[in-house]
Amino acid sequence: MTEPRAVGVRPWFPWPLSRWSWWTEPVPAERVAALRVVTALVLLFDLFACYLPHFHTLFSPDALGGRDLYAGRFRDDHVYWSVLRMLPDSWGPQAVFAVWVLSAVGLLVGWRPLVCGLIAWVCTLSVWTVNPGPHNGGDRLRHTLLLMVAVSCPGAVWGVSSLRTRTDPRPLVVPGWPVKILFVQLAALYFFSGYYKVISPLWRSGYVMYWASHDLYWSLYPGVALRVPVWLHQLSAWVTLVWELGFPVLAVMRGTRAVTLVLGVIFHLGTLFTLEVGNFALYSIACYTAFAPWERLRRLRRTT
Numbered sequence: 432m433t434e435p436r437a438v439g440v441r442p443w444f445p446w447p448l449s450r451w452s453w454w455t456e457p458v459p460a461e462r463v464a465a466l467r468v469v470t471a472l473v474l475l476f477d478l479f480a481c482y483l484p485h486f487h488t489l490f491s492p493d494a495l496g497g498r499d500l501y502a503g504r505f506r507d508d509h510v511y512w513s514v515l516r517m518l519p520d521s522w523g524p525q526a527v528f529a530v531w532v533l534s535a536v537g538l539l540v541g542w543r544p545l546v547c548g549l550i551a552w553v554c555t556l557s558v559w560t561v562n563p564g565p566h567n568g569g570d571r572l573r574h575t576l577l578l579m580v581a582v583s584c585p586g587a588v589w590g591v592s593s594l595r596t597r598t599d600p601r602p603l604v605v606p607g608w609p610v611k612i613l614f615v616q617l618a619a620l621y622f623f624s625g626y627y628k629v630i631s632p633l634w635r636s637g638y639v640m641y642w643a644s645h646d647l648y649w650s651l652y653p654g655v656a657l658r659v660p661v662w663l664h665q666l667s668a669w670v671t672l673v674w675e676l677g678f679p680v681l682a683v684m685r686g687t688r689a690v691t692l693v694l695g696v697i698f699h700l701g702t703l704f705t706l707e708v709g710n711f712a713l714y715s716i717a718c719y720t721a722f723a724p725w726e727r728l729r730r731l732r733r734t735t
Contacts, residue, residue, distance in 0.1 A: 435459075438594055439584035439605040454611055457604035460587035461725035464541070466610075467548075467585035469720045470576055471539035473713045474551065477573075478532055481710065482558075489562060490515075490524035496562055498523070504560065513557040527554050538580065541590015548581025569711020575616055576714055583609035602726065610721045617695075617718055618679040625675030634672060637665025649707055674698065692722055 437457055448454050482489065490496040497520050504511045515523050531554035537547030556574055559566050584605040586592040595603055628634040633642075641664035643649045644656035656664075674681075674694055681691040696719055703712035 433601050435604045436599065436601045437604050438587050441606050442608070444608075454608060456607055458607035458610050458721075459724075459726035460584070460603035460605050461589070461728075462610065462721050462723070463580070463583040463585040463605055464587065464589040465723065465725050466583070466717065466721040467538055467541065467544055467580050468589065469717045470580050470714075471535050473710065473717050474535045474555075474573075474577070475532070475539070476713070477710050478528070478535065482528070485565075486524070486528065489565060490520075492520045495564070496524075498561055500562055500564075504563075511560050513561040514553060515557050515561045527557060530554060531558075538585075541586040541592050543592065544586040544590065545581050545584075548577055548585070552577040552581060567709055567711065569709055569714065572616070572620070572711065572718070573714050576613070576718060579609040579613050613718050613721060614682070617715070618682065621675040621678040625672055625678075629672055629676065634668060637668040640664040640668040640671075644705065651705055651707060671698065692719060695719060 435457075438460070441455075443449075444455060488494045488496065492499070498513070498515050498518075505513075505516060515527060517523075518526065530550060534547040534551040534554065538544055538551060552574065555577055559570055559574070587594045587603045587605055628639075631639070633639045638661075641656075641661055644659070644664060645653050647653055650656060674691070678691060678695070681687040682695075696716055699712040699715045702708050703716075
């Protein structure tokens with residue numbers, strides 16, 4: 432078997448992280464490359480489908496936006512910051528949006544992904560901080576996702592900055608800690624979400640999904656929900672509770688890992704097409720691309 436070639440900078444870890452092989456072991460470069468490509472595609476969809484149609488409303492000072500709409504967040508005793516606070520309302524939002532789009536395109540094609548990822552992260556955080564009104568908690572996952580994509584050496588393969596050459600076809604591996612941080616964040620997100628659900632009698636009874644699917648605020652298709660039996664709504668609620676609470680353990684165990692991750696993708700696809708959750712589902716699915724064994728596809732292609 433060909434010895435893989437390690438690329439990227441491996442940071443120094445203090446004890447006990449330095450002795451934890453799960454944390455320090457590298458991952459195939461294809462996994463972070465897939466994470467980069469899918470994240471860039473979701474970000475571009477977010478920009479053109481969600482932000483651009485409402486650009487004037489979100490960022491114009493004579494509408495519902497402007498850099499001073501939430502001026503109280505930027506007091507001296509706060510730690511919030513935004514590039515938009517340094518630019519005038521007349522052209523600042525347009526400039527940030529243009530740079531945001533270009534950085535997403537750079538991530539997609541793999542051109543200087545560290546720089547493009549950090550720029551996209553700065554733009555994303557700046558927009559969310561200056562106007563948190565139209566955003567939700569799911570948008571915060573986008574912040575971590577972009578930052579981890581930037582520092583994960585995602586341009587080693589599948590991009591214009593690819594390090595793989597015909598003269599050196601060895602498989603490439605990159606530091607795995609950014610992928611592990613994403614996993615830990617997802618595990619914490621699911622577990623505490625499940626914890627706050629399970630202490631609710633409405634969730635334990637299972638009827639919460641029945642009421643949510645009929646709610647005009649939450650449901651995208653309340654009319655279709657009338658045709659679904661009540662017991663199926665209850666079952667979906669109970670499966671969600673078990674999956675969220677058990678994710679930190681089930682996704683680590685080898686025997687249940689694949690099923691748990693597949694259920695996660697199905698869960699987010701279901702919420703994407705049935706509930707009003709914004710692009711949280713898409714960014715969550717983007718995180719899952721780092722856990723798929725993309726490097727096996729390359730080996731299969733070479734053997735066929």
